[in-house]
Amino acid sequence: MTERRSRRTYARAYIGLVLLVGLALALSYLPLGAWGVPVAIGIASVQSLVIVLSFMHLGEQRRSNAFVLAATLVLLAFFIGLVTADVLTRGPAPPPPPAPAARGRW
Amino acid sequence: MAEAHVHLQYESFESQTHAARLGMWLFLVSEILLFAGLFVLYASYRAAHPQVFAQAVGHAKIFLGTAMTFLLVTSSLTATLAVDAVREDRARRALGWLGATVGLGVIFLALKGTEWAMHLGEGARPGIYYAFEKLPVAGGNAFYTLYYMTTGLHALHLAGGILFLAGMVWAVRRGRVHARYPTPLELGSLYWHLVDVIWMFLFPMFYLMRWGA
Numbered sequence: 001m002t003e004r005r006s007r008r009t010y011a012r013a014y015i016g017l018v019l020l021v022g023l024a025l026a027l028s029y030l031p032l033g034a035w036g037v038p039v040a041i042g043i044a045s046v047q048s049l050v051i052v053l054s055f056m057h058l059g060e061q062r063r064s065n066a067f068v069l070a071a072t073l074v075l076l077a078f079f080i081g082l083v084t085a086d087v088l089t090r091g092p093a094p095p096p097p098p099a100p101a102a103r104g105r106w
Numbered sequence: 107m108a109e110a111h112v113h114l115q116y117e118s119f120e121s122q123t124h125a126a127r128l129g130m131w132l133f134l135v136s137e138i139l140l141f142a143g144l145f146v147l148y149a150s151y152r153a154a155h156p157q158v159f160a161q162a163v164g165h166a167k168i169f170l171g172t173a174m175t176f177l178l179v180t181s182s183l184t185a186t187l188a189v190d191a192v193r194e195d196r197a198r199r200a201l202g203w204l205g206a207t208v209g210l211g212v213i214f215l216a217l218k219g220t221e222w223a224m225h226l227g228e229g230a231r232p233g234i235y236y237a238f239e240k241l242p243v244a245g246g247n248a249f250y251t252l253y254y255m256t257t258g259l260h261a262l263h264l265a266g267g268i269l270f271l272a273g274m275v276w277a278v279r280r281g282r283v284h285a286r287y288p289t290p291l292e293l294g295s296l297y298w299h300l301v302d303v304i305w306m307f308l309f310p311m312f313y314l315m316r317w318g319a
């Protein structure tokens with residue numbers, strides 16, 4: 001029966017989400033170093049995928065809806081990735097120009 | 107009981123429903139891009155002040171944050187079950203699930219308000235009002251300003267969702283939304299799930315990512 005299968009899917013998705021929240025919380029106490037941020041965002045992404053596919057039924061709708069979301073996520077990746085890369089690759093600020101008295105005459 | 111009406115420009119009820127869903131997804135991604143601006147700011151300021159940001163996350167009220175996460179995840183389940191119930195023409199069951207969803211959302215807002223009050227009392231205030239002694243102004247100010255802006259924008263969205271679902275309670279009771287026309291509730295629940303998805307990222311950003319302190 002489709003209804004019972006749906007409710008089982010919802011229950012499984014919910015339990016999966018709860019477990020992932022617990023996992024994220026537990027991992028936050030471990031010394032993951034540079035891996036910490038990608039792991040935490042990765043778990044959040046998996047949780048979002050579970051919500052989008054099971055609760056929001058994206059897979060059962062027409063492909064145009066999934067395309068809209070996928071295109072936005074690509075734009076998001078560029079947006080966050082390139083702006084952060086800009087900040088990370090900035091060198092120190094250039095020195096200020098010399099005071100007027102130190103400049104020669106025209 | 108009101109029947110669904112197929113508007114003039116649509117071939118069929120099915121194509122009208124698809125147009126409504128596509129339109130809703132387009133609105134949802136515009137909301138994602140709205141939050142994206144704040145996510146970009148967080149990523150950039152964190153790249154510029156990695157230690158202070160990690161320490162600031164260490165000062166988060168992690169118990170409250172975890173409780174709020176469980177509340178929202180549960181509310182997504184109850185919202186889905188409400189749509190399910192409407193599709194099966196079980197109005198009373200749908201009203202129960204809708205009430206649960208709204209209730210969980212209200213409790214979330216109450217906890218969020220409590221948390222804000224705690225932070226503000228400690229001096230962790232936004233913008234020029236920053237006075238948190240435990241963290242330097244450089245990095246700390248940016249973190250807390252972003253914290254209030256992002257969680258505040260999220261709370262506003264949640265409040266909007268609560269109002270809409272409260273409206274759906276009225277619509278289901280009056281028979282305006284039912285098994286042959288569940289679309290408004292379906293779209294409202296899509297919006298609710300987006301608010302949950304956004305929190306899935308806010309939770310690690312402001313409560314969990316203590317690495318690098």
